[in-house]
Amino acid sequence: MAYSKKSVVWNLLICAALFGCIALFYSVDPSDAVWMPKCVMKQLTGWDCPACGFQRSLHAFLHGEFGEALRYNYFFIVSMPFLAALAIGRWCLRGTARLRWAKYVEHRYVVYAYIAMFFLWWWVRNL
């Protein structure tokens, strides 16, 4: 299979960004860093958005504190495995294996379930 120069550059950039993010969230505790991005929605309305706490979760997760990671954002347990499964399909599989994997991971019931849980979690966490 031939790769165009553009896609090689893109993949390298994505890899660099990925490792940059991991390094950043490993070394910086978002709770202590005033300059880490803060949610607009939370500030304007006072409600937690479904993603609020994800940065702290990621920090805890990278340090092996899984319970702590969950406590900051329970949706972490849904979104992380889903993201991991999609990443495997995108970067580790090719051809038929990739299509077959996507048929399960991106099945419309899986997608609908994710969306439903997203809104459910948004509602529940603000009760």
Place this chain on the structure above:
Amino acid sequence: MEEYYYIMPDNKRGGPVLPERFAEKGITADTLVWKQGLDDWTPAGKIEELKSYVLPSVDSAENKYEQTLSSKTNRPNTMYFNGHVLPKPDNNMLGAVLSTVCCCLPLGIVAIIKASKVNTLYYSGQYEEAVLMADSARKWSIWALVAGVVCSIINTMLQLFLTGSMAASEMSSIYGI
């Protein structure tokens, strides 16, 4: 094979792209393409080495697509055009889902729904629609990521500027992160 540049009917230029990815870009026999060494922009269907890679021109688009039946072969149904495999357009589902964990709100959800529709369209034989939907899905997930990440960063900078130096613990308990 060398990479080509192309001009779409709406005058949008693209490339360079390998002929293997022509179908994904929606390049038909009528699309003008060019590469180093060619005198002029030429319809892709007129270039011998590209004939098996281009989609049929718009008015002859009917009846040339075939699909394998997934129920019989128990494999993902792949679309073919004149015996040549048309790859499923990249729906960028990963980017769409990633944007939903970045405080982007429902923008990312739109991207996910569109990404899912790419699969539905592809597997129901609507290839051009799937390509267009993939384009739209990609745009939505990029905008969702920008809306989530960039707005959060700008918001934080603004708050730091307005409040001076607020204690870290106080700041993070007020604004979700």
